[in-house]
Amino acid sequence: MAKPEGNAIAKKQLAQREAMWPGMEANLWNRKAHKGYATIPKTMPLVMNIMDEMSKGKPLSSTYLGLWCSTWDNGMVNVSRASELAHSAGFSGQRAEYTWAARVQLLQDLHFIDTKPGKTGALSHVLIWNPHYILRWHYINHTAGLMEGSYNALLERAVDLGTNDLLTDAPTWLVQGPFAPTSPPPAVIVPAITIAVPLPVSVPPPPPPAKVS
Numbered sequence: 001m002a003k004p005e006g007n008a009i010a011k012k013q014l015a016q017r018e019a020m021w022p023g024m025e026a027n028l029w030n031r032k033a034h035k036g037y038a039t040i041p042k043t044m045p046l047v048m049n050i051m052d053e054m055s056k057g058k059p060l061s062s063t064y065l066g067l068w069c070s071t072w073d074n075g076m077v078n079v080s081r082a083s084e085l086a087h088s089a090g091f092s093g094q095r096a097e098y099t100w101a102a103r104v105q106l107l108q109d110l111h112f113i114d115t116k117p118g119k120t121g122a123l124s125h126v127l128i129w130n131p132h133y134i135l136r137w138h139y140i141n142h143t144a145g146l147m148e149g150s151y152n153a154l155l156e157r158a159v160d161l162g163t164n165d166l167l168t169d170a171p172t173w174l175v176q177g178p179f180a181p182t183s184p185p186p187a188v189i190v191p192a193i194t195i196a197v198p199l200p201v202s203v204p205p206p207p208p209p210a211k212v213s
Contacts, residue, residue, distance in 0.1 A: 001148075022100060025065060036070060038071065038073070039073050039130070040068060041131070041163070042132075042157075043154055043157050043158060043159055043161070043163060043166075044065075045131070046123035046137065046153060046154045046157055047062070047131045047132075047154065048060075048064060048065065049150060050146065050147070050150045050154065051064060051107075051112065051150075052142070053112070053145060053146070053147055053150060054110060054138070054145035054146055055106055055110070055145070056145065058102075058103065058106060059103075060103055060106060060107055060110075060112075062088075062089040062090050062105065063085075063089040063100060063103040063104060064107060064112065064113075065089075066085050066089045066106075066112065067085070067107075067126055067128060068128060069088075070085065071128065072171040075127060075128045076125065076126065076127055076128070077125070077126040077128070078118075078125055078198065079120055079125065080120060080122055081126055082097050082100060082101065082120065082121075082123065083096065083097055085100060086099070086100035088189070089103070101123055101140045104123055104126070105123075108187065110138075110143075111134050111137065111138075112128070112129060112131060112134050113126050113127060113128050113129065114126070114129070115127075132158070132163065132165040132166045132167060133165060135151065135154065135166075136166065136168070139151050139164075164172045168196070
């Protein structure tokens with residue numbers, strides 16, 4: 001449910017648009033009137049910028065956005081045609097699918113997504129985690145490549161929008177969940193085994209040599 005202040009802002013902006021571009025409603029794209037839309041957070045440009053900064057010269061944003069736009073607002077993608085996803089991400093040529101798959105793997109390594117194998121291979125199914133939670137996890141764990149200035153800019157935008165998943169207390173799984181830094185396994189204590197060692201048998205000294213008369 002939209003907040004009242006959000007409705008007020010939308011109405012004011014609509015009035016402003018009509019004053020500047022009167023009668024252009026029919027020429028605009030409207031998700032309520034047209035099929036084929038995806039819901040994205042308004043922080044998405046900042047999220048994608050941070051991804052690209054963290055990926056060390058291998059931009060992830062186009063691959064990530066392509067996956068997001070392939071969902072049905074349920075966070076899951078069934079990859080039936082990797083070649084199409086590779087093309088939509090901007091990869092071409094003989095190595096397009098290979099490059100796309102490498103970027104998907106890097107997205108998984110950074111915990112933005114999870115993948116499961118299936119009939120089309122190792123990347124048949126993709127689950128997209130809430131990117132705000134993932135970036136908070138990286139911030140909490142001081143992940144290399146996450147620039148504090150970029151994260152603070154995201155946080156400032158979240159404050160403006162009232163984005164509660166970046167402002168409220170961190171979910172438990174951020175600290176204790178599957179992405180928490182793994183501690184070394186406890187040392188295995190092997191019980192001591194007592195081995196009975198027989199006591200040495202005392203041997204009497206040999207008799208002195210007999211005297212020859």
